[in-house]
Structures are given as C-alpha cells and as structure tokens.
Amino acid sequence: MNLRKYLTLTRAGIIESLQFRLSFLVMVIGNILYLIVVYFLWKAIYDSAETDIVNGMTFTDTLIYIVLASALFSFMEMYIVWEIGRSIQSGKIVLDLLKPMDYRRYLFWSYSGTFVSQFFLTFMPTFIAVSIATGGAIPLGMNLLYFAVSVVMSVSINYSIDFFTGTICLYTESIWGINIMKQVIVLLLSGATIPLAFFPEPLKTIMYYLPFQSIYNAPLSLLLDGNPEPQKVLITLGTQLLWCIVMLVISRVFWKISLRQITVNGG
Amino acid sequence: MKTTMKRKGLIFYLRIYGKILAQDLKSKMSYRADFIISTIGMIFTNIAGFVSFWILFRNFSSINGWGYYEMLFLYGFSLVSLTPVQCFFDNNWSLRQYVYSGDFIKYCFRPINLFFYFQSEVFDIKGLGQLAFGIGTIAYSWANMDLPFDALMLLKLIVFMLTASLIMISLQNAAAATCFWIQNSFYVLDLVFRFKDYAKYPVTIFSPVFRFIFTFVFPIAFIAYYPSLVILRPDEVPILSWLSPVIGVIFFFISYKIWMYGATKYSGTGS
Secondary structure, three states: OOHHHHHHHHHHHHHHHHHOHHHHHHHHHHHHHHHHHHHHHHHHHHHHOOOOOEOOEOHHHHHHHHHHHHHHHHHHOOOHHHHHHHHHHHOHHHHHHHOOOOHHHHHHHHHHHHHHHHHHHHHHHHHHHHHHHOOOOOOOOHHHHHHHHHHHHHHHHHHHHHHHHHHHHHHHOOOHHHHHHHHHHHHHHOOOOOOHHHOOHHHHHHHHOOOHHHOOHHHHHHHHOOOOOHHHHHHHHHHHHHHHHHHHHHHHHHHHHHHHHOOOOOO | OHHHHHHOOHHHHHHHHHHHHHHHHHHHHOOHHHHHHHHHHHHHHHHHHHHHHHHHHHHOOOEOOEOHHHHHHHHHHHHHHOHHHHHHOHHHHHHHHHHHHOOOHHHHOOOOOHHHHHHHOOOOOOHHHHHHHHHHHHHHHHHOOOOOOOHHHHHHHHHHHHHHHHHHHHHHHHHHHHHHOOOOOHHHHHHHHHHHHHHHOOHHHOOHHHHHHHHHHOOHHHOOHHHHHHHHOOOOOOHHHHHHHHHHHHHHHHHHHHHHHHHHHOOOOOO
C-alpha cells in the first residue's frame, strides 16, 4: 500500500476545506450558540433535580459528555451518504469506479483532509473551551491516550455504517430519507443525544450489544474516567475493535454484492 | 410592470399555487419509493425526539418548574408550528444550488411574484406526518392537564400556531437568502435548522442576556414558548405572548424583503 497517494488526497482535502473561510466562521458561531444552549438546558435540568448526581453523572460530567459528543459528530459527519447517493443519481459513480483506487478507500481518503481541518478547527477548540469552562474537570492522564485510540476506531465504525447506508442508495433512489433514518438511529442509540447512563434498564443492555454505542459512548466514557480499571478499558476498546472489523467486512461485502445493481442512465 | 403585478389578487395566486402543486405532486409520485422512505424517515425523527424527551423525564421530574405534560405541550406546539416551513418553504434548501448553477434566472422571467413562484414550486408532503404527530402530542398532553377546552381556546391555539410558524419561516428565508452574497449558505441554513430543536424548551432556563437574544435577535422563543403561555398559563401571560402574532408578521416581512433584495441583486452566471 502506497501511503503517498492517499496523503495527496488528504492534502487536497485540507486545502479545499480551508477555502470556505466564511462557512467556517458561521460554524464557529453556531457551535458557540450551541454550547450556550446546552449549558443552560442541562443546568436547568440539574437544578430541578433533588440530587447532584443522577445515574452516576454530575452536571459537569453530563455537560462534557454532551458537548464533546456533538463536537465528535461535526468532526465525523462526512455526508458520505449524500456523496454516494448523488454520485449514483448523476452517474459520476462510473468515473469514480474507474479510478485506480478502491472506491471505499478513495472516498475515505478524499474526506480525510476535512477530518484534519475539522479536528483542529472544531474539536480542539471545543475541547479546550469545555475543559476551561468546567474548571479542568476533564482528567488529564492515560485516559487521553485511550480516548485518542478509541476515537480512531469510532471514525472507522462510523465510516463503515455511513458507507453501508450509502450503498442502500443504489437500490432506493432516496437519499434524504435513508440518511435521516441512519442519523436518527446512530445519534439516539449511541448516546450522543442523551448519555447512555440515562437510559432505562432493558434498553441500556440492548444498546451495549449494538455497534452504535462504540461510536460516541465508548470514547466519551473512557475520557471522563480519570482512574480507569485496566479491565474496563480493555473491554471497551476490544468491543470497539470487534465492531470495527465486523462493520468493515459487512459494508465491504454489501458493496461488492450491490455493485451489480448499478444502472446508469446514459452518460 | 410593477403595478400590473400588484393588481393580481389573492384568488389568482391561490389558483396558480394549486396548479403548480398538482404538477409537483405528480412528479413526486413517480418516485414512489423515495416518497415512502422519506415519510418513514420523518416518522423516525419524530419518534426519536419523543423517546429522548421521555428518557429525560424518567430521570428528572420537572425542568425549571415545568412539568411533564406542560413540556410535552410545548414540544407538540413546536412540531405543529414548524410544519408550514417544512411543507411550503422547502425549496429554500435548493436555492443555493439554483443560484450557484445559474438556473435561478428562470424564476426572474415570470410575471408573478418571484418569491411566491420560487416557494410554490415544492410542496413537501413529509411535513404532514410531523403535523399529525404534533397534533397527537398536544391532544394527549391537553387531556392530561385538566385544561378547559372550548371554541375560543381552539381559535387562540390556531391563531397563535399560525403566527408562530411565521418565525421559523422568516429565519429560514433569511438564512437561505444569504446564498445571494456568500457561496455556501448550507452552513447558515443548517445552523438555523439545528436550532429549531431548542424551541421546545422554555426560554426562562436562560440567563437574561440570552433570554434577550433568543427573544429578539434569534427569536426561537416565539416558535413555542411565548405563544404557548397563552394556553398553558392563562393567568400570567406576559405582554410578549400577546405580541407574538405581530412579531411573527414583522419578522416574516423583514425576511421577505431580505430575500427579495438578494434576488434583485442576482445577476446570473452569464450563461
């Protein structure tokens, strides 16, 4: 595997995403507004509760969890379903398939530049802001390393799910509907909307057996735990690795089978 | 030219709308799978919204003095008042593509109101699922709150919902219109679209500064909170609640002017 050709795509992606400086500004304003709303909302919620700790989470825990979940979301959301869907509708997919690179890889690496710029422009500032706003409530130790490893696997699982969902567009000619269903399922069942700890019992157990919690809940719970037991870390990361492989295989196989379905009008 | 355009009455526009709507529905029906999947997607969104709401209230019995059914009412109210923007103004999402590709010029050559013609081209049926869901939520919470129900209440509810819907329409119009000046207005639209989710919380949870911002600058508090007070807390209705219909109309007018101003500045792509 020649890494150089992939990194070229990454570089192009960074340059491309830095072109839209105004949209970047809008995004920053949006994020600040969002942080404010989330802060006040959860503050009001916790003020109304009788206890400081609900389901093992304090107000600051919940705040960090929710805010970083949304930062992770804007960092990981690559609009892959739209990209694949549009390519299918316009017929551009044929040109992409002719490229001397596997389509799944090509798509990932051409978006990897956005990853890099989003990481530094959205995720890091949010992380620092939340860390300062909560008075250094994010523990700084080995958990940061676990978190980093975990996020890498989150990206992989998330990409596999996106690619799988995008492949469905080969059959349905519906992009919006398919994408919104995926988004709703992933955001709710991964704990990105409401921390997993708040879910009622049978639901919580079911969610731990699904791949979605590995995307948001796994890295975030690793980050918030300042003194993690080695066993817990191993189980969390192991589960993630398992889902990485399973989802990778499923999305690849599904794509291979579905490619036979392609019909492009004219071109 | 301008005077003849003014003379065309409401009846004329309603007739035109009916005709364009029929064409749009016909073309939508030819993509039946897409229609069905999108409707299911919309139902998914509403169910997920409800589930997260329910989970929240399993852990906390009230938020800022607002009980479960009151919050549910606010939620239902916001769903209903967000329906018109979904149904009638969905073409705003495509505006940036028309402007970018130059196709927008086709709208400029019709002898009818430009804004009207552009918006009338798309009717989004998915919104009707949300409407049904919202009405169901309101009815359910209403029945559980011992609120009186009579013709006057219903009239109030409808009037305040309609005017509340103008707020989101205005925000979206203004956000979409930014594409006449900047290249990629998607982020602006997406920002506004994301914030509608926070309309369902009482504005009293914010500190005074942000209460002001969410009331007058970025008026999401008028989507559900202020108008709902008229129904929910009839004894302590603030003046802003009574004013909310007026504010809705004013914001709509401003956004219409911004949109039209952008459109008149549009010079095409030259092809």
